[in-house]
Amino acid sequence: MAVNRNFRTCPSTGLVYHEPAEKLIRWNAVAGVVSLLVGGVLALLVTLTRWPAVKLLPPDWFYLALTAHGLDMLVFWIIFFEIAVLYFAASTLLKCRLATPKVAWAAFWLMIVGALMNNFAVFKGDSSVMFTSYVPMGAHPLFYLGLILFAVGALIAVFVFFGTLVVGKAEKTYNGSVPLVTFGAITAAIIATFTIAAGAIILIPTFLWSVGLVSHIDSLMYRTVWWGFGHSSQQINVAAHVSVWYAIAAIVFGAKPMSEKVSRMAFVLYILFLQLASAHHLLADPGLTSNWKIFNTSYAMYLAVLASMVHGLTVPGAIEVAQREKGFNKGFFEWLRKAPWGNPCFSGMFISLVGFGFLGGISGVMMGTEQLNLIIHNTIYVPGHFHATVVVGTTLAFMALTYFLIPTLFRRELMFPGMAKWQPYVYGLGMCAFSVFMMGAGTLGVPRRHWDMAFSGAILPHEFPGTAYLMMGIMAVSGIAAVVGGAMYLLITVGSVFFGRKIETPGFKRVPVREGMAPPPAPVAVAPAGHGAIGLGGFVAPGTFVLAMIFLVSFVLYYFVNWKYLSTVWPMN
Amino acid sequence: MTAIHSPAQRVWWKQPLDRVEGTWIVIAFVWCLVMFFMMPYWHIYGKQNLSNEAYRTTPEAYVAKTQAMVDKYTVRTATEQNIPVVHPVPGSDVYLIARLWNFWPILELEEGQTYKLHIMSTDWLHGFSLQPENINVQIHPGYEHVMTITPTKEGTYSIICNEYCGINHHTMASKLYVVKPKKS
Known part of the structure; x- marks a missing residue:
C-alpha cells in the first residue's frame, strides 16, 4: 500500500502540511470546538444557577449541567484540540508525514464514540456524579465506558505522535534537534501517557464495579489514583499551552527562545515532577501522612513551579528581545507598548500568560500548601483557581492559536475581523474577573458544587455574609461576559471555517514529498553567542524582568497573607 | 531560529545564559525553597495542622x-x-x-x-x-x-x-x- 506523501506549502507562512495530517488536525480541532460549544451553553446555565438572585435550574438539572460542563470542557474540548496541536507540532513543524493516518482516524473515531457515550450517560440523568465521579457515588456504566474509550483513543493518538517523531528522524526531515515547540509537545505527550495509564488503572475497576463485577472500591484509593489522572491531565494542558505560547511568540514576532537550554530544561522539570500533583487534592484527607503530602504537593520542592516561573519569564522575554532587536529598544516597556494589541493571536496569548501566572499560578500554590489548604479545600476558591489555569491559560491560548490556524490550516479568511480583535479581551478579562470573584467567595467559605448557598430546605441552614452573595453575583455577571466572549469565538471560527472566503492560491497543488519543500537548513557552524547590544544594564529583557519581580512580590505578599489568615483560625492538629 | 524551527546551532546547550534568565532562576529557586520549608516549619511552630491520625x-x-x-x-x-x-x-x-x-x-x-x-x-x-x-x-x-x-x-x-x-x-x-x- 502506497504511503501518501503529498504535501502543500502554505504561501503566507511557509508551513508545510502533509495531506492526511492536515485533515486530521482540522477534524480534531473541529471536534474540540463542538465540545466547546456544548460546554459553553452548559457554562451559562451553571453560572446563572449559581447567581443567587437568578438560580435558574432546579438541583437535579444543575448537577447534571455541572457534570456535563466539566467533562465537555476539561476533557473533550481540550484533549481534541491538544491532539490537533500534537499532530501540528510533529507533522507540520518537522515537515514530516504523519505516521499511520488510518490508525490516527481510528483514534479519532474512538474518541468521538467515547465522548458521545459519556455525554449520553450524563444527559440521561443518572450519572450526575461530577467530573471526578468519586466512589461510592455511582454513575451509569456507560459513563465510565465512554471515558475509557475516549482515553484509549487519545492514547493511540499520542502514539501516532510518537511514531511521527520516529518517521521524521528516520527520513531526516529536519536537522539537529526538534524545535522547542515540538519539544514542549513531546513533554505534553509523555505526561499524557502516564496520565492516561493512571486513568485506566482507576476507571477500569470502577467500570467493573458499576456493572457489579467488583464489589468495593475504596474511596481514598480512588481519590489518590484518580487524581493521578485528573491533575496530571491538567499538566498536559500546561505543557501544551506553554508550547502554544512559544509558538505564538515565534509566529507573531519571529521570537527566538532566549536560550534553548533553559526552556527545554524547564520542560524536563515538568516531566519529572508534575506527576506528583495528585497530592494537591488529598491534603485535607485522612489516612495519608504529612511527609507524603508535603513532598508530593510541592512537586518535590516546587521544582515544577520553578519550571512554570521560568517559562513565565522566557516567553515574554523572547518577545521582548525580538521587539528590541526590531528597534523598540527604548526604556523598559516600549517593546510591550508597541506590541500588536489588535492582533487576537497576540492579545489572547498575552492575557493567557499573565492570567495564568498571576491568578492561576499563585492561587494554585496557595491551595497546594498543606496547611493553607485547610482554609480553601472544596470551597469555590478551587474552581476559581482552575478557571484561571485551564480557561484563561489553556483555552484562551488555544483560541489565540486558532486565529493563526484559520488562514493557514483551513485556508479561509477570518470572518468578523473587528470582532476578533475584541474577543480575547471580552473572554479573557471576563474569565479573569470570574475567577477572582470565585476565589473571593471561596475565602468566605462558599462551597463549590453546591446548588444553593442559602441552604433552602435545610433544617439548620448556614447564613453567609452579604459580601459572599455580592461576590457570587459579580462572579455570575463576569461569567456571562466570558460566555459572550466564548460565543464570539465560536461565531468567528465556525463562520470562517464554513462560510469564510476561500484563500485561493494560484497554481496550488500538493506535491510529493521533498519536491517544492524548502530544504532543511544546514547546520550553522557559528560559535554559540549571547544577544546583541540591546536592553538595559546588561539585561537583554529588563522589562520582562520588572514584570517578573512584580509577579514575585505579589506572590510573596499573598502567600504570607494567607498564612496570617490561617494563624487566626482554631488551633488543631 | 525561532521556537517553531530547529535550533540553528547544533550545540545549543553551549549558548551562555542571559543574565536576566540566570538571575530569575536563582531568585525563583530560593522562593521555591522558602515555600517548601514553610510547611515543615508550620508543623513545628504553627498551631493549625491537619492531624495524621x-x-x-x-x-x-x-x-x-x-x-x-x-x-x-x-x-x-x-x-x-x-x-x-x-x-x-x-x-x-x-x-x-x-x-x-x-x-x-x-x-x-x-x-x-x-x-x-x-x-x-x-x-x-x-x-x-x-x-x-x-x-x-x-x-x-x-x-x-x-x-x-x-x-x-x-x-x-x-x-x-x-x-x-x-x-x-x-x-x-x-x-x-x-x-x-x-x-x-
Whole structure:
C-alpha cells in the first residue's frame, strides 16, 4: 500500500502540511470546538444557577449541567484540540508525514464514540456524579465506558505522535534537534501517557464495579489514583499551552527562545515532577501522612513551579528581545507598548500568560500548601483557581492559536475581523474577573458544587455574609461576559471555517514529498553567542524582568497573607 | 531560529545564559525553597495542622461509639427532628457522623478547651466545612479521622457539607455551639 506523501506549502507562512495530517488536525480541532460549544451553553446555565438572585435550574438539572460542563470542557474540548496541536507540532513543524493516518482516524473515531457515550450517560440523568465521579457515588456504566474509550483513543493518538517523531528522524526531515515547540509537545505527550495509564488503572475497576463485577472500591484509593489522572491531565494542558505560547511568540514576532537550554530544561522539570500533583487534592484527607503530602504537593520542592516561573519569564522575554532587536529598544516597556494589541493571536496569548501566572499560578500554590489548604479545600476558591489555569491559560491560548490556524490550516479568511480583535479581551478579562470573584467567595467559605448557598430546605441552614452573595453575583455577571466572549469565538471560527472566503492560491497543488519543500537548513557552524547590544544594564529583557519581580512580590505578599489568615483560625492538629 | 524551527546551532546547550534568565532562576529557586520549608516549619511552630491520625473502621462500629457518647453527654435536643445536642467534657473524644444528608449529633463545646474530634462518613464522601472559621476537611466512609481542635471564641458556628453528595447536598448543614466554660 502506497504511503501518501503529498504535501502543500502554505504561501503566507511557509508551513508545510502533509495531506492526511492536515485533515486530521482540522477534524480534531473541529471536534474540540463542538465540545466547546456544548460546554459553553452548559457554562451559562451553571453560572446563572449559581447567581443567587437568578438560580435558574432546579438541583437535579444543575448537577447534571455541572457534570456535563466539566467533562465537555476539561476533557473533550481540550484533549481534541491538544491532539490537533500534537499532530501540528510533529507533522507540520518537522515537515514530516504523519505516521499511520488510518490508525490516527481510528483514534479519532474512538474518541468521538467515547465522548458521545459519556455525554449520553450524563444527559440521561443518572450519572450526575461530577467530573471526578468519586466512589461510592455511582454513575451509569456507560459513563465510565465512554471515558475509557475516549482515553484509549487519545492514547493511540499520542502514539501516532510518537511514531511521527520516529518517521521524521528516520527520513531526516529536519536537522539537529526538534524545535522547542515540538519539544514542549513531546513533554505534553509523555505526561499524557502516564496520565492516561493512571486513568485506566482507576476507571477500569470502577467500570467493573458499576456493572457489579467488583464489589468495593475504596474511596481514598480512588481519590489518590484518580487524581493521578485528573491533575496530571491538567499538566498536559500546561505543557501544551506553554508550547502554544512559544509558538505564538515565534509566529507573531519571529521570537527566538532566549536560550534553548533553559526552556527545554524547564520542560524536563515538568516531566519529572508534575506527576506528583495528585497530592494537591488529598491534603485535607485522612489516612495519608504529612511527609507524603508535603513532598508530593510541592512537586518535590516546587521544582515544577520553578519550571512554570521560568517559562513565565522566557516567553515574554523572547518577545521582548525580538521587539528590541526590531528597534523598540527604548526604556523598559516600549517593546510591550508597541506590541500588536489588535492582533487576537497576540492579545489572547498575552492575557493567557499573565492570567495564568498571576491568578492561576499563585492561587494554585496557595491551595497546594498543606496547611493553607485547610482554609480553601472544596470551597469555590478551587474552581476559581482552575478557571484561571485551564480557561484563561489553556483555552484562551488555544483560541489565540486558532486565529493563526484559520488562514493557514483551513485556508479561509477570518470572518468578523473587528470582532476578533475584541474577543480575547471580552473572554479573557471576563474569565479573569470570574475567577477572582470565585476565589473571593471561596475565602468566605462558599462551597463549590453546591446548588444553593442559602441552604433552602435545610433544617439548620448556614447564613453567609452579604459580601459572599455580592461576590457570587459579580462572579455570575463576569461569567456571562466570558460566555459572550466564548460565543464570539465560536461565531468567528465556525463562520470562517464554513462560510469564510476561500484563500485561493494560484497554481496550488500538493506535491510529493521533498519536491517544492524548502530544504532543511544546514547546520550553522557559528560559535554559540549571547544577544546583541540591546536592553538595559546588561539585561537583554529588563522589562520582562520588572514584570517578573512584580509577579514575585505579589506572590510573596499573598502567600504570607494567607498564612496570617490561617494563624487566626482554631488551633488543631 | 525561532521556537517553531530547529535550533540553528547544533550545540545549543553551549549558548551562555542571559543574565536576566540566570538571575530569575536563582531568585525563583530560593522562593521555591522558602515555600517548601514553610510547611515543615508550620508543623513545628504553627498551631493549625491537619492531624495524621486516622483509623479504618466500619460504619457500625463508628455509629456505636457515637451513640455511646450521645447517651452519655446529651444535654437537650434541637429542631423538630429532636437532634441530640451533646456537651462532652473538655479533653474527651467527640464523635460526629456525616451521612446523607445530615451531620449527627450537634456538638456543644467549651471555649478555650481542647477536644479530640472524630469524623467519619457512613455512606458517601462528604465535607466538613466549619463556618465562618472556614476550616475544611474531607470526610471518607470507612476512615475515622481524629483531630484535636480548640475552639477559640464562643458563638454559634455552622458545619456545612462541601463535598457534592447528591441531590440534597445543599440541605446538609448543621450547627456547632461554642459556650463559655462552666464555672465549677
